[in-house]
Amino acid sequence: MSLSKLKQKAFTNEEVKVEYDKLENEFSFANFLLEMRNKAGLTQADLAKLMNTSFTSISRLESGKGNPSLKTINNFAHACGFQLNFNYSRLS
Amino acid sequence: MSLSKLKQKAFTNEEVKVEYDKLENEFSFANFLLEMRNKAGLTQADLAKLMNTSFTSISRLESGKGNPSLKTINNFAHACGFQLNFNYSRLS
DNA sequence: TAGCTACTTATCATATATGATAAGTCTAAT
């Protein structure tokens, strides 16, 4: 089983996810996107249809390739049924 | 005095900002960026130098033109001395 | 095995974000 497959499965379990997050020191934005989609219970193909794009584009984003625009990030979240929130903290 | 000038001044005052946020129903990402730069006490020119770009690009972002990439947003925050945090809530 | 679903990767054309430059606006001084 590949790492991304494992994550995909694991993230559907809240306890596993919490443990994973504790261990993961460098938070990946790709995982953030994957998490939203999994919480929404959508396949990449489902989400692609909602976003009027191809599922390969979804895969590209969740694989950490690319550098999505604000619009793309917001579209992704909304299609998953979520509202994005941004905040900032002093850099340590 | 233009609206953006007013905001720029007002946001340096925490109380004013809080009141503004209460009234503002639709949160603008441009204001979010402006707020970070003002908190950092930087001019557009200062920030531009830190980001290795021109101050007109900063203006473009803060004026709500454009659709910044994740990289640009992170560069902006870091140059202002902040760490960005993303989270999401169920869409109502 | 074969066939299916979900996903990744590679490639390409096109749309768009970015960096740069020039010109204009506004405000506060001198």
Add this chain to the structure above:
DNA sequence: ATTAGACTTATCATATATGATAAGTAGCTA
């Protein structure tokens, strides 16, 4: 009135994100 600082707007070339297509990988089930 004019000079300077901070910012906005317009335009253009170039870099890059996006959408689309095709081919490959992995897991599952009959």
